[in-house]
Amino acid sequence: MAKKSAGGTPATVALTRAGIAFTLHEYDHDPRAQSFGLEAAAALGLDPAQVFKTLMTTVDPSTGSGQRGKLTIGIVPVSGQLDLKALARAAGGSKAAMADVAAAERATGYVAGGISPIGQKRPHPTVLDETAMAFDTVYVSGGRRGLDLGIAPADLVRATNATVAPISRS
Template identity: 60%
Template structure:
């Protein structure tokens, strides 16, 4: 089932996620792609790509890393992995490591597997893999498992104040 949400300036009362509310408030066009999440899936992102029939290079996962003591969001294709050295270099840091799950969930307000780069509780520095710019639209988590949002990568950059850099590497 694919639902075209479009653009709405008003807040939905109790509906949607912080990510979709943020998009609505910004007046940014997007499409919601809900799907039946399989709790046994080995990879949330690859599951989304397969179920939605989208190339994994267009579906992006949101990862939290600690770069020199500061939480940083890395957004990379689900077909690959986050290059921690490249992420650190992109933000002028020296060392990066993955943030622990509890920290990522607390800071973003989302559960792992459903972390969206949009509508996070606390805004963190954000880096989007530059491969996203080669697509008209990309897919990101909508804020819960089983929900992806399709939007233009330029809109994602604007809404997250992201920088773009080559931070992904093939799996």
């Protein structure tokens, strides 16, 4: 069962400022958990297809311009995996790779396992897996381990300026 709390993370502050409705869902996080997303789904009694993880990647530009890769967020169900090729296509790049954990933490201001797609230190291009649109509410990290936010997919798109595309695989 979800516990209610005052929250107070950059994600909740950003949503409140934007006037976007959300719900807070706290659970007791086990630091030994193999998958933080599956842990959240189980602890909150949710379908893992409805709980989404936030993954930081580096997407290389599609042109041979010699530019460095751009940090890009992929949001996919915890029940699946991020398809890096599909993410690169959706972000207009040629290839993608997972970003270094330390780089993701620096760029977002969050700790790995608690990275929210909302309220990051600076905005990053974001792609939300299209399966999110099948739900009235999806759940994403609230900005710390043990805290998820329930939010309408359209509001998540609005809050993150995300592109919606098929970027997950089973």
